[in-house]
Amino acid sequence: MTALRIILILAALAVLAAVPWFGSDVLIQFGINALLLAVLAQGWNIIGGYTGYASFGNSVFYGLGSYGVAIAMVQWHLPFAVGLAFGVVLAVAFAVLLGIPVLRLRGHYFAIATLALAQVMTAIVSNVELAGQNIGLVLPPLNNDRLFYELSLGLLVLVTLTVFWLTRSRFGFGLIAIRENEEGAEVMGVNTTLYKTLAFALSGVFSALAGGIHAYWVTFIDPESAFDISLNVKMIIMAVFGGPGTVLGPVVGALSLSAISEFLSSEVTSVAGLFFGIVVVAAVVLMPRGLADVFRRFRKTGWRYFAENIRAHRL
Amino acid sequence: MNAKPAVREPLLDVRAISAGYGGMPVLHDVALTIYPAEIVALVGSNGAGKTTLLRTLSRVLSATGGIVMNGHDLMPMTSDQVFAAGLVQVPEGRQLFDRMSVQDNLLMGAYRRTDRAAVARDLDRMYTMFPRLSERRRQLAGSMSGGEQQMCAMARGLMAAPVLLMIDEMSLGLAPVIVEQLMDVLTTIRDEGVTVLLVEQDVNLALSTADRGYVMETGRVVHSGPAKQLIDDPEVRRAYLGL
Numbered sequence: 096m097t098a099l100r101i102i103l104i105l106a107a108l109a110v111l112a113a114v115p116w117f118g119s120d121v122l123i124q125f126g127i128n129a130l131l132l133a134v135l136a137q138g139w140n141i142i143g144g145y146t147g148y149a150s151f152g153n154s155v156f157y158g159l160g161s162y163g164v165a166i167a168m169v170q171w172h173l174p175f176a177v178g179l180a181f182g183v184v185l186a187v188a189f190a191v192l193l194g195i196p197v198l199r200l201r202g203h204y205f206a207i208a209t210l211a212l213a214q215v216m217t218a219i220v221s222n223v224e225l226a227g228q229n230i231g232l233v234l235p236p237l238n239n240d241r242l243f244y245e246l247s248l249g250l251l252v253l254v255t256l257t258v259f260w261l262t263r264s265r266f267g268f269g270l271i272a273i274r275e276n277e278e279g280a281e282v283m284g285v286n287t288t289l290y291k292t293l294a295f296a297l298s299g300v301f302s303a304l305a306g307g308i309h310a311y312w313v314t315f316i317d318p319e320s321a322f323d324i325s326l327n328v329k330m331i332i333m334a335v336f337g338g339p340g341t342v343l344g345p346v347v348g349a350l351s352l353s354a355i356s357e358f359l360s361s362e363v364t365s366v367a368g369l370f371f372g373i374v375v376v377a378a379v380v381l382m383p384r385g386l387a388d389v390f391r392r393f394r395k396t397g398w399r400y401f402a403e404n405i406r407a408h409r410l
Numbered sequence: 411m412n413a414k415p416a417v418r419e420p421l422l423d424v425r426a427i428s429a430g431y432g433g434m435p436v437l438h439d440v441a442l443t444i445y446p447a448e449i450v451a452l453v454g455s456n457g458a459g460k461t462t463l464l465r466t467l468s469r470v471l472s473a474t475g476g477i478v479m480n481g482h483d484l485m486p487m488t489s490d491q492v493f494a495a496g497l498v499q500v501p502e503g504r505q506l507f508d509r510m511s512v513q514d515n516l517l518m519g520a521y522r523r524t525d526r527a528a529v530a531r532d533l534d535r536m537y538t539m540f541p542r543l544s545e546r547r548r549q550l551a552g553s554m555s556g557g558e559q560q561m562c563a564m565a566r567g568l569m570a571a572p573v574l575l576m577i578d579e580m581s582l583g584l585a586p587v588i589v590e591q592l593m594d595v596l597t598t599i600r601d602e603g604v605t606v607l608l609v610e611q612d613v614n615l616a617l618s619t620a621d622r623g624y625v626m627e628t629g630r631v632v633h634s635g636p637a638k639q640l641i642d643d644p645e646v647r648r649a650y651l652g653l
Contacts, residue, residue, distance in 0.1 A: 272518055279505035284493030284522045
């Protein structure tokens, strides 16, 4: 990485960190949502982008993180930080217990199996008294959006540094090897079961932390919203839009798509959903490897880049 | 038969291995001994159990019996532990990382090694041994010809600094001239001290390069001995060489 790029990133980070001090309340609230989505997209990037396992189960981690905080604070009257830790423990336990059987499946089978997990969790949590059954839990309110904003930003920095570390570490190369050829990785002495489970858990830890922060911020959770599968779809779209398997792609993808979505839903309310869909379809057709790949190759290929991608789809 | 191996300590000692898939037994009481720095050919027709034996040795498949390598009991180990002990496989179909460069593929072979200087030295050695790979070090592995890919797979295996290199169906689908080059490489690495277990369907090819050989049939070892002797064995000649 060049010095210039590091300076640019630090400058962008400083601007983002300063937003709560000059932005409006609406902007701060939009910021918290966008940052948490970026954390989710970046977390998904670990299992989906680097390890090559398209997980639809990350919204389960998010829900477990939310419930960790809610149960700890409401039922046991413990501080927020303890709740976050509890959520992380739940997520890791879930990743290990279900990751080991589910990660044996590959490709579409893995996606479908994890897709079912979120549905099952909704049904289970709806019947757990400690979790407030299907009524949900109401958390003690904390009116400090600046704090939530900076927490979310801090978490985004943490998950991005983790992904950056992956690109430099032996562990990360093991994951990439699994994505490129799992059998090949196994023959080369990569303990694939362990690595996949660790990647799933690591991905889950960040989703859980995001869920925990979100739960305390909105002060209310119920099974439907905590284990919302459309949230998982969103994080995948954002990561893929930005560039899966890259360090900054998912962050850029999440922040830009959040902005587009927010703009559309406030300016052209009636057809906003349609426009968002068009944005996604156009992105998949024109730049299937995400923004990161466009930035990398556009200078060399020019507008031909998009034409080539269309041709590659045989449209 | 051969007096020399008897005085040496075996590198790999396989005893009474039985294994199978589900309830279906494939290997029956297989025994095999490999001495340091020799090329051993494991030959037999389709379905004889050669690949199953390899899978058992690399501990991907559970089995009963005993496998001892260099004094380590391999039976309770997992596949990555066996790899760490120095038993490295060049799998059938190569299983390269197609979208990675040749160089990255070779470095993946050294994945578990921490001695950077020695890894760099081995990388140079591979490029000397396989000049074709040196020309193509920046090229994506998946875009090369079959022969070059097989070279890449073998070099990747050697980058793991194996004690015993097991090569499954090396010659499959390759031009004879390439196979000949690869066979020369096997002799070279044997002379450098790497032991090779060569699993082949091409009986003649394998036995003409190997030091010793084992012939498998329906999950059993039916013949074994020095390669020259096996090639001349009338039964082997009739069954496998069509002579």
